Every structure is written in structure tokens, then in C-alpha cells.
Amino acid sequence: MKSNGYVEFFRQTSPYIHAHRGKTFVIAFGGDAVLHGNFHSTVHDIALLQSLGIRVVLVHGARPQTEQRIALSGLESEFSHGLRVTHSHAIQCVKEAVGATRLQIESELSMGLPNSPMHGAAIRVIGGNFITAKPVGVRDGIDFQRTGEVRRVDGVAIDSQLQQGSLVLISPIGFSPTGEAFNLSYQDLASQVAVALNAEKLILINQARGVVRDNSLVRALSLPELESIRQASTDDAEQQMLGAAYQACGNGVDRVHLVSCAEDGSLLTELFTRDGSGTLVMKDHSEVIRPATIDDVGGIIELIAPLEEQQVLVKRSRELLETEISRFMLVVHPEGVLLGCAALYPTADNHVGELACVATHPEFHDQGIATRLFDTIVQDAKKKGLTQLFVLTTQTAHWFLERGFVEAQVADLPAQKQSLYNYQRNSRIFSKAI
Numbered sequence: 001m002k003s004n005g006y007v008e009f010f011r012q013t014s015p016y017i018h019a020h021r022g023k024t025f026v027i028a029f030g031g032d033a034v035l036h037g038n039f040h041s042t043v044h045d046i047a048l049l050q051s052l053g054i055r056v057v058l059v060h061g062a063r064p065q066t067e068q069r070i071a072l073s074g075l076e077s078e079f080s081h082g083l084r085v086t087h088s089h090a091i092q093c094v095k096e097a098v099g100a101t102r103l104q105i106e107s108e109l110s111m112g113l114p115n116s117p118m119h120g121a122a123i124r125v126i127g128g129n130f131i132t133a134k135p136v137g138v139r140d141g142i143d144f145q146r147t148g149e150v151r152r153v154d155g156v157a158i159d160s161q162l163q164q165g166s167l168v169l170i171s172p173i174g175f176s177p178t179g180e181a182f183n184l185s186y187q188d189l190a191s192q193v194a195v196a197l198n199a200e201k202l203i204l205i206n207q208a209r210g211v212v213r214d215n216s217l218v219r220a221l222s223l224p225e226l227e228s229i230r231q232a233s234t235d236d237a238e239q240q241m242l243g244a245a246y247q248a249c250g251n252g253v254d255r256v257h258l259v260s261c262a263e264d265g266s267l268l269t270e271l272f273t274r275d276g277s278g279t280l281v282m283k284d285h286s287e288v289i290r291p292a293t294i295d296d297v298g299g300i301i302e303l304i305a306p307l308e309e310q311q312v313l314v315k316r317s318r319e320l321l322e323t324e325i326s327r328f329m330l331v332v333h334p335e336g337v338l339l340g341c342a343a344l345y346p347t348a349d350n351h352v353g354e355l356a357c358v359a360t361h362p363e364f365h366d367q368g369i370a371t372r373l374f375d376t377i378v379q380d381a382k383k384k385g386l387t388q389l390f391v392l393t394t395q396t397a398h399w400f401l402e403r404g405f406v407e408a409q410v411a412d413l414p415a416q417k418q419s420l421y422n423y424q425r426n427s428r429i430f431s432k433a434i
């Protein structure tokens with residue numbers, strides 16, 4: 001990548017870096033992902049998330065590792081309802097497989113040789129008896145024996161470890177109050193941990209890229225769409241993944257991401273680019289148009305500062321923005337990234353308002369963002385009793401002409417605005433009856 005391309009890419013990720021900092025992500029992957037050749041890179045990417053201030057909880061599985069030990073012991077694996085039937089002799093294989101897999105993950109997270117991507121990461125990995133389990137019991141006449149379900153997640157204990165900057169690694173074994181160990185489904189476990197922590201995201205890393213239908217990746221799914229796909233699915237692994245996603249999203253986790261363990265960089269692409277790499281599940285996957293609050297000032301400055309430098313927009317100081325923040329309307333991406341802004345200023349003439357500071361994040365141009373924002377501002381202006389809008393612009397005349405504005409003169413502006421008109425800037429004036 002040329003240095004310019006690199007700098008540009010890095011800048012484009014900045015809204016996502018701000019949006020994710022301090023948030024809790026529960027990331028789950030199966031034992032097959034640990035065995036995959038790409039696992040080193042996945043761990044480096046997870047370490048990077050931690051370094052960017054994301055509170056990371058990892059939940060792992062160990063199915064192929066358990067299979068291997070069961071086969072070596074001369075036993076046979078038995079599955080029903082998509083779950084392993086864990087006989088009392090098989091639980092020993094589960095414990096060994098989970099223990100060895102956990103150690104492998106911990107060792108990967110401990111690497112830090114100079115000139116390696118993990119150099120300086122110094123990740124503190126913490127585990128503990130955070131999960132209380134109960135037996136699945138007998139279903140359709142089948143006794144699942146030491147296969148368990150989550151009974152309780154000690155969210156307070158996990159949270160306190162996250163607050164201290166640790167990465168929490170949770171293995172798919174839970175203990176009953178009688179002290180017995182139970183084999184848990186890692187996806188169900190991850191989903192319940194995410195709900196207990198009120199996590200911003202649950203990320204399920206799988207062999208698949210996400211949900212693929214008719215040979216193409218489904219980029220986003222609402223909860224009802226997810227459920228209908230799950231019901232129609234004939235693939236056990238996919239059903240389990242979608243079931244965990246449904247459970248988490250239906251119980252307060254805002255976003256569930258389904259990404260691939262096989263594609264290099266898929267986790268980072270999913271979290272730090274507009275298009276992502278996998279499937280995003282959310283209750284409602286549409287952007288939000290809302291009035292700005294004082295907390296948005298930083299985001300607005302970041303959006304408009306480059307345009308001010310290019311003199312496309314008039315310079316506004318932070319203090320001025322803070323004073324005028326109630327004039328601003330924003331379009332916000334489901335991830336919390338600010339996509340666009342516009343402001344409506346009243347004038348001394350009660351029926352005339354000034355539209356100003358219309359800007360869309362460069363990565364999101366030509367998607368109708370400014371148009372939707374403009375439509376919302378017009379509705380808002382009408383409610384406030386305004387009958388006319390005007391705008392001053394140096395470079396965007398045609399955008400306004402195409403939205404019904406007509407060219408006007410300085411003399412057409414409200415008197416107070418005429419006296420402030422900057423003849424040096426020589427903006428063109430457009431007005432529109434609403």
C-alpha cells in the first residue's frame with residue numbers, strides 16, 4: 001500500500017475507533033477456529049482490539065479437540081438435538097480438551113517477541129468460576145448426562161476484571177453448586193455472557209463468512225429476518241450460530257456479528273470498515289436521524305474540520321458549536337458513527353430560517369444521507385412555523401438547485417443577515433419556500 005493509501009485508510013477507521021473505545025465485545029470461536037492456520041492472525045487482531053480500549057471477553061469451544069480425545073480413548077461420540085451427549089467417562093475427555101485448548105489460546109495471547117505484531121501488547125488473560133451450570137437433563141428420552149446449560153453468569157465478577165484492563169477468557173465448562181463440571185455449548189455460553197454483561201457486541205467467529213444465501217453474503221439482518229432464516233436452515237451448525245445470535249440480540253445485545261475464521265483480517269474489516277466482511281444482526285439495522293447533543297460536538301468537529309480547512313464551510317470554534325449545538329441535526333450509523341450533519345438557524349424574521357453546515361462523511365457520500373437530513377430539517381422547520389429557507393454556499397450550488405432552491409440576492413436575505421454577509425467569501429445565496 002502506498003503511504004498515502006495507508007494514511008487515508010487509517011483516517012477512515014478513526015470514527016470506528018472512537019465508537020468502539022470502552023465498549024464490551026464478547027468474541028466467540030469454536031475449537032475448529034483454534035486449529036485453523038489463520039488463528040495466529042485472529043489472535044493478533046483480538047489483541048489489537050484490546051489495545052484500542054475495547055473490553056474483550058473471549059469464549060472458546062473445543063469440539064474437534066474433544067472428538068479427538070474421545071476417539072483416542074476408544075469411545076464413540078453421540079449427538080442429539082445438535083448437542084453432545086456427555087457420558088460420565090466422556091467428561092474427562094472434555095476437560096482435557098478444553099484445558100489444552102485454553103492453554104493454547106493463553107499462550108498465543110502471551111506472545112510478545114520484538115518485531116512481532118503482539119510486541120508490547122502485554123495482555124493480562126483472566127479466567128475463573130464465572131459460570132454456574134445445570135444439567136440439560138433428559139430430552140425426548142435421551143439423558144444428556146454431563147451436558148449442561150448456563151444457569152447463571154457472574155457478570156459483576158467479569159465486569160470487575162474488565163475494569164482492571166484484563167482480557168477475560170471463558171471456557172465452555174460450568175460448575176453446578178454440587179461441584180460437578182458440565183460441558184456447555186460455547187455459542188450459547190457466549191450469548192448468555194453477552195446478555196449478562198449488557199455487551200455492545202457479540203461476535204461469533206465461524207468457518208462460514210456469515211449467512212450466505214444464493215451464493216451471496218447477507219450483509220445485515222433484522223431479528224425477524226434472522227429467525228425466518230434460522231427456521232428454514234437445514235444446517236445444524238448454522239442453526240446453532242443463528243440461535244445464539246437470536247438469543248443475544250433478542251435480549252438486549254445491540255449487535256451480533258457473524259464473521260469468518262478462515263478469511264485473514266475479517267474481524268478487523270467487519271469492525272472498522274463501512275461494508276464489513278460478514279453478517280450483522282441487529283434489532284433494527286437502519287441509521288438514526290436525531291438532534292445533536294453536547295456529546296456530539298467532538299464528532300461534528302471531526303466531520304467538518306477538513307471542510308473548514310478547504311474553506312467549503314465557514315469556520316466554527318468549539319465554543320460556538322457548543323452554544324449552537326441544539327441547532328444541529330445528525331445522521332448516525334447504527335454503530336454510532338456520525339455520518340452527516342446539518343444545522344437550522346432561526347433569523348430575526350420568524351418565518352425564515354438558514355440552512356447551514358450541511359456535510360456528509362466522505363466515506364458515505366452519494367447514499368442519500370444529506371437528502372434525508374435535508375427532508376427531516378424541512379419537516380422540523382415547518383413545525384416551527386417557518387415558510388422559507390435560505391442557504392449560502394460556495395461549492396454546492398447544484399445540490400441545492402436540484403432540491404428546489406432558487407438563486408437569490410443579498411437583498412433577499414433577512415436584514416440582520418444582510419449586514420453579516422461576507423463579500424470577500426462571495427457565497428451564492430439560494431432560497432426555497434417550504
Ligand SMILES: CC(C)(COP(=O)(O)OP(=O)(O)OC[C@H]1O[C@@H](n2cnc3c(N)ncnc32)[C@H](O)[C@@H]1OP(=O)(O)O)[C@@H](O)C(=O)NCCC(=O)NCCS
Pocket residue numbers: 307312313340355356357358359360361364365366367368369370371372392393394395396397398399
Ligand atoms: C453536498 C453533500 C452534503 C452531499 O452529501 P451526500 O450525502 O453525498 O448527498 P446525497 O447522497 O443526498 O446526494 C448525492 C447527489 O448529490 C450530488 N452532489 C454531491 N455533491 C454535489 C455538489 N457539490 N454539487 C452538485 N451535486 C452534488 C451527487 O453527485 C449525487 O447525485 P446523484 O444522486 O445524481 O448521483 C456532500 O457532498 C458534502 O458534505 N459536501 C461538502 C460540504 C458542503 O459543500 N456543504 C454544503 C454547504 S452548506
